[in-house]
Amino acid sequence: MKTLFTMEECAEQIGRSSRTIQRYLKNGTLERVIKKTKKGRERYITVASVARYIRNESEVKANE
Structure with a gap:
């Protein structure tokens, strides 16, 4: 599992630009x-934090 x-x-995954991700x-x-x-150094983003972001965004949209 990734x-x-x-x-x-x-x-x-989250539909944002790489600048926004930064x-x-x-x-x-x-x-x-x-x-x-x-x-050299390579940056990665944790899947758990992406899932948390998507969950929070969907809750915000549901409350609108």
Whole structure:
């Protein structure tokens, strides 16, 4: 089972731009994991934080 999304996968899942994903990471809305690879550092977003974001967004829309 997948536990991490790339920036592109995350943007596709929640329907936002990668710049918006970066803002969400910076303000703590989404959780990031940084892994060191041969290419350098790569950022990933936890699936749990994406699921939490989607759940919160759907609750907000349901309350409108």
